[in-house]
Structure formats: C-alpha cells, structure tokens
Amino acid sequence: MARAPSLTQSMSGVHTWVGLLLGWALFAIFLTGTLAVFDKEIDWWMAPELTNQDQGPVVAANVAQRWLQANHPTSSSWTIALPTERSPRLAVSVDGQRRGENTPLDAESGEPLAVRDTLGGAFFFHFHYTLHLPRLLGVWVVGFAAMAMLVALVSGIIIHKKIFKDFFTFRPAKGQRSWLDGHNASAVLLLPFHLMITYTGLAIFCVLYMPAAVDALYGGDRQALFREADPAAAAQTGRGFGRDAPKSQAPAAPLLALGQFVEQGEAYYGRGMVAAVSVSDPGQADARVTVRPVLGNRIELTKGQGLTYDGVSGALLHEPAPARASLLTQRVLAGLHFAQFGGYPMRWLYFLCGLVSCAMIGSGLVLYAVKKRKQARDDRFLAVVERLNVSVIAGLAVACLALLWSNRLLPAALEARASAELAAFFGVWLATLLHAMWRPPFHAWREQLLVAAVLALALPLLDFLSADTTDRVRLSIDSAAAMMGLVFGWTAWKVPALSAKGRSEPLLRVRPAGAAQ
Amino acid sequence: MNPAASFTLCVVLAYAGMLGLCLGMDRHWKQLATGRLPAYAQRLCRPIGVLSLGLAGWAAGLVWPVGMAIVAWFGSISLAGFVLLMLMPYAPRLALWLPVASGMLLAVAASL
Known part of the structure; x- marks a missing residue:
C-alpha cells in the first residue's frame, strides 16, 4: 500500500516538474527582460547613425517644429519624440502614424537622417512578454509561465530545509552539491526581487488574465473600465490623434514655439523628464499641444498622460489628476515591473x-540534469533535457549577441533589414539547438559558451570599427558586453570541473571554501 | 553628498550589513575570521550588521524619495549578499576587507 506523500515530498515533485518544464521559457523571458531594462540604450547602440548632440529638448522641439512647418503644414496632427538622457533620437510623425513610421531628424540641422532599419532594443522588450508569438497568445503563454514561476518560488520555499542556516552557503567544485547551493542561495538572497518581479509582471495584464470582474461590471468592455477609471485621460486621447481624425474647420492661427511648452513641461515634471510633444490641428485656432513625460518620474506607470495646452494662447487646459486608489495600485505594480523610475543606478x-x-x-535546470546523470540512468528524456539546457541557456546568449552583430554586419541600406536581423537571431538560435543535438553535452556547453564569450568580448571592437563616433551609452554597452564575455569565458573554462560526474577528482581544482586559513 | 556618493554608500553599507550577519554565524566565522580575533567580536557582528543594513536604507533615502528608496534598499541588500556569497569561497580575504577598503575610499572621495 502506497502511503500518501508528505507535504515536502509533493511540493518537491511540483517544484521539479513545474520548474523544469516551464524553466526553459522562464529563462528566455527573464534574460530578454533583463536586457529590456536597457532597451532604449540598445536601440541607441543599434542605430550608430545617431549622434549625441546634447542640445536639449527645448531646442530640439523648435528644430522639429521648423521642419514640420515647412513639410507638413496641413497635417491634422504632429508628434515629436524628443531626445532624452537615454536616447539621442529626435523623430517626427504626422497624422497619427504608428511608431516605426516616423522620420528621424538631425537635431542640429533639422534635416531628415538616414538611420538604418533595425529591430532595436524593443525586440527584447516584445520578446519578453510575447516570446515572439502572436501578441495575445504570447501574453497568455508568458502569463502561464509567470504563474508557474510563482508556484516554483512558493514550493521552493517549502522544500528548502535550512533557509537561514544555508543563507550564505556556497561550496563550489562539489558537483551536485554546488549546483544546489548556488540555486538555493541565489533564490533565497534575491527572493524579494523574484517575488516582486513575477507578481508585478502578472499584475500588468491582470484585466486580461482575470476578466470576470470586468465582464460582470462592464459587460466585457475593457475600454469602459479605463474610461471610468481615468475620465480625464480618456477625454484627452479621444480627441484629434486618430489616423482618420477629421481635419478641423477652425480658422488659421499661428502656433507658438513648441520649445516653450517643453520648458513648461520640464518645470512641471522635472528636468530631462519630457519625452514627447504632440500637436493636434497645427496652424489653426483650436490647436492643442500635449507635452508627455518619460515614464520614469515616479514609480507609478503614467503611460499616456500629459499636460495639454492651447497652442495659440499658450494657456494650460488640462493637467493629469492623481489616479484613484484602485488604478494607482495597478499602475504602481506595473511601474515596479517596468523599472523606469530612479534613473541609472536603479536601472543597474x-x-x-x-x-x-x-x-x-x-542553475535549477542544470541541477536537474546533474542529479539525473548521477543516478547513471541512460534515459532519453535526460538527453532531451541536456540538449535543451544548452541551447536555451548558452544558445540564447549566443543568439542575442548574434542579433547585435548582425545589426552592424548587414549592409545599412539592405531591403527589409529588420527582418534580416530577426532571421539572424532565430537562425543562430536554431543552429545552437542543432549543435547541441550533434555534440555531447559537455562539449556543446563548452563550445557555445566560448562562442558567446568571443562574440561578447569582441563586441567593443566591432563597435569601434563600424561606428564613426562613440559616446557614453555605447561605451557602457560595450563594456557591459565585455564583462559578460569574461563571465561566459570563465564559465566555459570551468565546465570540466562543473560537469564532474560526482568524481572525486575534478579536472580543475577550485580552491575549496576556507582554504585561506 | 551627491547622489552617486550616497548610492555607493548605500551599497557599501548593505554589503557590510550582510557581512555582519554572515560573520554572526559560526560556520562563516570559522571560514572568514582569523584565529586572533576574540570570541566576543563575533557576538558583535550581528547587531552591527543589522545597524548597517538600516543605515543602508537611510543612505538610499538620500538618493530617492521613500517609495523608490525602499525598492533600491531591498535590491542593494540582495545583490550585496549575492556578491558576498560568490566572494567567500573564491576570495575570502577580499570578502572580509571589501567594506573596509571601500569605506576608506569613500571617506577619501567625500573629503576631496
């Protein structure tokens, strides 16, 4: 008669299987999410035609206004994305064009700039919450993985026998013991972060994942919920910025200089906190100017907010009202996840x-393989796990680096260039999978980590050779990549020791803990 | 103090705090401390560590408003603990002297 398993045993089973099966997706989600912390900076790196001219958003807004006045005087709306600390890009779009259809301008001369067509850092951001699946499906898959992450975290806490005793315990070069130590300590020490980032990630799409309340109260009309939650913002976006917004019939009247609105916006939100200016009905008596902040002047995610002015008289017509408690809660949770607040120290x-x-x-994924390998079972499932581990962990790192390399190696004027970069990313990732299937696991680990190390260490070189100028953001990305390269190289060098099959003599000896005494 | 110095102070205090908690445990005291230190020094480690973690929160408050400071405080403590975890087996001396050295550097930088 089989006895019912104890709580710890059943939690251990849940932890192993949920962690293993969703772990690959979770690793990809977490890695791309981590890179997406610096999405704008990666955008900047991937557009070497942009140079930092540091002449501030006020001047840039006036430069853009002159160009729009000369080239699109009769448009129903203008939108100007201003250079910020995180991006030197000044770009304009007219008549409610979507992002990506905009025209980058030289912030000094005001002439259109030829900037290469690239996926940019935004790719990592989109991949992070959709895994490059169709959007809705992707959001659900990622939400499912995030739920699994919460399950794994909670079950992991339950099965951890000595949370406080082993708080700082890490004993390297001891095979399975080391992997368990590393997995436990990295989980326990950063538990507040793991829980926060997973929970807030789910909270961003709470209305999508848990629609019952909206269905019951608003008959499933999500827009009705948002309209009621923030009536002022709804009234503001409802007007003038649609693709097919009818041209107003108001008489002609000159628009004030946009730079002065940006100045007022900076006075309201703080220096360097204005991200964009949009104008509806420019050149007419009912022109409205909206100054939009960057997302990070507070924890609350203030997407879509702004100050609205009369474009002819300059009077302030509308300022954002504080959100009510329910909406504020959701926005603060989303803001904690988006990490747009607190400047560069917080970003790091x-x-x-x-x-x-x-x-x-x-380390959890590897731990499973190490444990099963020690039981010396020659099963095919283990082989699949080991191959997936290599191509998801090392392979994804190689693929991300390949994306950056393709950005510089593909000719700047190539047709459908962004899709070519996409093909490079997924092509290289697929190649790492094939390589992992072909080579024995230890060799596959070592070779892919070495490739990642070389690609990362040589990235600064590629940057210097393929860009005319350099600046602080590109230098930071280059040096961060080089540091990652050192980590990859170190790991590749340690693979023989890490993979010691519980042998008493590891190939490479790491100084055991406490050897200094 | 400028924000960069305050932020550095926050990270150094967070590391010192985690080191204090760590040395308060017999296992790690044996691993890190030299035999010459008296036993009562170990008993002091934990309270000093807790105090230092608290001061790290105060230092974060110099850089950010309260809400953001709490986020940064948690993050600094966690990361400092992870750095300590990685340093202990590979560079135990450095793990012990890092807060002292960076504290002195910070003092020099602040007095300039």
Missing part, C-alpha cells in the same frame, strides 16, 4: 537582479 540594480534571476533559473 534591476539589471543585475535580473541576471541573478537568470542564474537561479539556469
């Missing part, structure tokens, strides 16, 4: 915490 904290999360998930 999120980035490094994200890397440790990746290490935690990766």
